[in-house]
Amino acid sequence: MTNICSCKYCDLRDLFFTNIRSKDRETICSIKTELYFNKGDKIFQENQKIETFAYLKSGLVKLSRLSSSKKEQLLFIAKPLDFVSLLSVFSENNYKYSVTAIEDSVVCELDINIVKNLINENSDFALDIMKKMSKISDFIITQSLNIRERNLNGRIAYLLNYFSSQIYTSNTFELPITRKEIGEYIGMSTENIIRSMSSLKKEGIIDIRGKIIEITNPKKLQILSDLG
Amino acid sequence: MTNICSCKYCDLRDLFFTNIRSKDRETICSIKTELYFNKGDKIFQENQKIETFAYLKSGLVKLSRLSSSKKEQLLFIAKPLDFVSLLSVFSENNYKYSVTAIEDSVVCELDINIVKNLINENSDFALDIMKKMSKISDFIITQSLNIRERNLNGRIAYLLNYFSSQIYTSNTFELPITRKEIGEYIGMSTENIIRSMSSLKKEGIIDIRGKIIEITNPKKLQILSDLG
DNA sequence: CGCGGCTTTGATGTTCATCAAGTAAAGTGG
DNA sequence: CCACTTTACTTGATGAACATCAAAGCCGCG
Numbered sequence: 001m002t003n004i005c006s007c008k009y010c011d012l013r014d015l016f017f018t019n020i021r022s023k024d025r026e027t028i029c030s031i032k033t034e035l036y037f038n039k040g041d042k043i044f045q046e047n048q049k050i051e052t053f054a055y056l057k058s059g060l061v062k063l064s065r066l067s068s069s070k071k072e073q074l075l076f077i078a079k080p081l082d083f084v085s086l087l088s089v090f091s092e093n094n095y096k097y098s099v100t101a102i103e104d105s106v107v108c109e110l111d112i113n114i115v116k117n118l119i120n121e122n123s124d125f126a127l128d129i130m131k132k133m134s135k136i137s138d139f140i141i142t143q144s145l146n147i148r149e150r151n152l153n154g155r156i157a158y159l160l161n162y163f164s165s166q167i168y169t170s171n172t173f174e175l176p177i178t179r180k181e182i183g184e185y186i187g188m189s190t191e192n193i194i195r196s197m198s199s200l201k202k203e204g205i206i207d208i209r210g211k212i213i214e215i216t217n218p219k220k221l222q223i224l225s226d227l228g
Numbered sequence: 229m230t231n232i233c234s235c236k237y238c239d240l241r242d243l244f245f246t247n248i249r250s251k252d253r254e255t256i257c258s259i260k261t262e263l264y265f266n267k268g269d270k271i272f273q274e275n276q277k278i279e280t281f282a283y284l285k286s287g288l289v290k291l292s293r294l295s296s297s298k299k300e301q302l303l304f305i306a307k308p309l310d311f312v313s314l315l316s317v318f319s320e321n322n323y324k325y326s327v328t329a330i331e332d333s334v335v336c337e338l339d340i341n342i343v344k345n346l347i348n349e350n351s352d353f354a355l356d357i358m359k360k361m362s363k364i365s366d367f368i369i370t371q372s373l374n375i376r377e378r379n380l381n382g383r384i385a386y387l388l389n390y391f392s393s394q395i396y397t398s399n400t401f402e403l404p405i406t407r408k409e410i411g412e413y414i415g416m417s418t419e420n421i422i423r424s425m426s427s428l429k430k431e432g433i434i435d436i437r438g439k440i441i442e443i444t445n446p447k448k449l450q451i452l453s454d455l456g
Numbered sequence: 457c458g459c460g461g462c463t464t465t466g467a468t469g470t471t472c473a474t475c476a477a478g479t480a481a482a483g484t485g486g
Numbered sequence: 487c488c489a490c491t492t493t494a495c496t497t498g499a500t501g502a503a504c505a506t507c508a509a510a511g512c513c514g515c516g
Contacts (some may be wrong), residue, residue, distance in 0.1 A: 003486060053514055067377040068454065075373060090355065091362035094372065119352040119358075127318065128348055134319035137365035142324065144372050145303060148415050149295040152504070173351055178462065187376050210463095210513090226296065246475050380472070406494065428489060437494095438481085463512070470505075480495070486488095 007032065010057065019124035033109045037101040044085065044099040050092065054085040060167070061107025062174050063097045066186070074185040075101070076140050077176070079167055083136055087195040090116075090133075101113075103177040147186050154206040154228015156187040156196040160206065161225050164215050200224075229336040235260065238285065238336075243443050247352035252329040261337045265329040269313065272327040278320065280337040282313040287333025288395070288404050291325045292412070302369050302413040305330070305404070307395055311364055316346075319362075382456015385415040388434065389453050392443050400442040427450075 003085045007029040017025060034057070037043055043054075046065055056078055058168075063076040075097065083089075091113065097179050119126040147155055158183065164171055175182075179197075183190045205221050206216040215221055235257035245253060248326055262285070265271055271282075272286060284306055291304040303325065304401075311333055316324045322386055347354040371390075387410065392399055407425075411418045428434045434450050435442040443449055 006357070015369065038266060065373065069377060071377065073373050073377060077304060088362060088366055091359045091366065096366060116355070121353060123348040123351060126351060126354040127344070130321045130347075130354070131360070133358070133362065133365075137361075137369070138316055138319065138324060140369055140391065141303065141365070141372070144369070145293065145295065145301050148376075149299065149301060154342065179464095180462075188475080190462090191506080192465080192504060407496095408494075418494090419496080420472060421472080426496080457516105459514105461513090461515105461516090463497105466508090468505105469513105471503085473502075475500080476498090478496085482491100482493075483501080484489100484491075486490100486505085 007034075009159070018130075019128050020118070020122065023120060026121070028110060031110065031114065034145070035107045035109060037105045039101055039104050041101045042098060042103075043099075043101060043105070043107060044095050045097040046095055048051050048095050050089060050095055051112055052083065052085065053085055053089060053112045053115040054107050054109045057106040057108050059101060059147065060103040061105055062102050062177065063154075065097045072181075072184045074177075074181055075144070076136075077167065077185075078136075083132060086190065098170050121190065150225070150228045152188055152192055153196050153199070154195065154225055156182075156200065157225035157228055159186060160200075160213060160215065161218075161221055163213075164218070167194050171216075172203075172212065173217060175211045175213055234298070235262075245353070245356075247356050248346070248350065252346060252350070256338060257325060258344075259338065259342065263335045265333045265335060267329055269329045269333075269337060270326060271329060272323050272325075274323055274326040276323050278313065278323055280313065280319060281317060281340045281343040282311075282335050282337045284308050284310060284312045285334040285336050287329060288331040289333055290329050290330050290409070291327055293325045300409075300412045301411055302405075303372070304364075305395065305413075306364075311360060319372065333413055357442070378453070378456045380416055380420055380456075381424050381427070382453055383416065384410075384421065384428065385449050385453035385456055387414060387418060388428075388441065388443065389446075389449055391441075393427065399444075399446060403439045403441055 005032075017028065020028070033052075035043075037170045039060070043061060044148050059078050059080050062074055063078065064072055064074045067073050085095070085099070088094075115129075119129065125143045146158060150158055163173055163175070167173070167176075177185070180190045186193075188196075197206070199209060200221075203218045204214070204221070205224070207216055240407050241306075245256065250257070265287070271289060287306050289312060290302055291306065292300055292302045295301050306327075311317075312327050313323070316322075317340065343357075345350050347357065374386060378386055389401070391401055395401070395404075397426075405413070407421045408418045411420045414421075420449075425434070425436060428449075433443070433452070434443045435444055
């Protein structure tokens with residue numbers, strides 16, 4: 001976790017802050033903190049006090065929480081442009097979920113009060129933030145329902161499809177999480193994750209080389225995802 | 229579904245619109261539509277175009293969607309002060325979920341563009357709305373994780389406990405939904421909902437008289453909810 | 457090179473869905 | 487208001503889906 005600054009050439013400047021005035025943008029650039037996290041680093045800890053407004057600049061992170069029976073539950077994998085410190089930022093004082101880097105990641109942080117001030121002064125920005133928050137929450141809820149309606153094989157097919165089409169936009173990718181974490185994501189045991197993936201391999205739908213997954217028959221995978 | 233107007237004495241005026249200027253409040257009162265729905269009436273339909281900003285004044289509603297395999301999935305039961313047209317309102321053009329009255333309900337509706345204008349003009353109001361939206365989304369996500377970590381009996385205990393403590397604040401209440409809908413809520417079959425409730429009855433933890441549920445041993449119910 | 461976490465496979469048992477069949481309750485039309 | 491129809495509820499029996507336990511190979515890392 002290092003701290004450098006390259007705001008001037010940041011690709012996200014306009015994407016994230018479309019409706020912000022140029023003087024505000026300069027302020028943000030000068031006060032923001034850019035943090036580097038290695039794969040596996042914890043970015044925010046459940047219950048920790050919220051003091052910044054953070055967004056993911058590059059990399060990949062997971063949102064998770066500890067269930068009451070002390071089991072990890074994974075609820076979302078966020079890619080750049082998805083908020084990191086989303087959801088509770090404006091309604092809670094403490095994080096309800098942990099955020100962990102599952103790939104080397106860069107996070108930009110701003111003092112939460114500065115963002116609140118910007119919202120106060122700039123209603124276009126406020127509406128922008130609301131839209132982004134809505135979209136993410138909606139996605140989490142919808143995906144959770146999508147997973148819930150499927151059985152083991154359907155869930156695996158859905159998830160591999162999601163990684164391939166939404167996260168990596170490629171038929172070949174390296175799984176960013178372990179089999180155990182996949183289980184925590186879709187609510188199934190580690191062993192059955194492996195069994196289901198092995199059967200996909202046997203049927204010639206995917207190829208597995210350790211963490212590298214290649215979807216050799218995307219159509220069949222889609223069908224399995226649809227009917228599972 | 230009838231349309232009357234009693235804004236002047238509405239209990240929610242200040243709760244909902246704390247940070248709104250009194251001239252705006254008058255505008256809202258004059259343009260809002262108050263709608264009465266009977267138990268079972270559909271308030272909004274999945275995929276229908278969003279044209280209003282709506283909130284629940286009294287009664288109880290359920291949010292649900294049709295899964296890709298055409299099965300109903302219930303995701304939230306909203307009580308007064310919870311948004312009805314929440315979530316997608318600012319990010320989507322169409323409803324992603326259906327809203328149905330599960331008790332006789334009164335809903336107030338405002339043209340969505342008027343609310344957007346208010347957000348534009350009044351940043352305190354904007355922040356209020358953001359907080360409310362955050363809270364609801366957060367609740368839905370958290371509850372879904374709470375349910376997911378439990379087995380059949382734990383889910384039933386959790387849900388009865390939720391009805392009793394959060395919705396009705398009473399140990400005796402009338403179930404607002406059918407056994408089938410409970411199944412759609414917690415992701416279990418109707419038959420097993422009944423079996424689990426019957427076993428709670430046999431153990432003397434609850435009493436069942438049709439739709440009337442009385443929790444006779446709240447502590448035991450809590451324990452079952454915690455360890456399920 | 458050895459330890460711990462990740463992965464894999466097989467065997468066994470539990471949990472839950474499904475099917476079937478019947479009762480109760482609630483809505484509907486004459 | 488009653489016969490009729492539909493929907494909701496209930497119980498039991500059976501089988502499928504999934505968790506758990508056990509054991510072994512693999513891989514990365516200190």
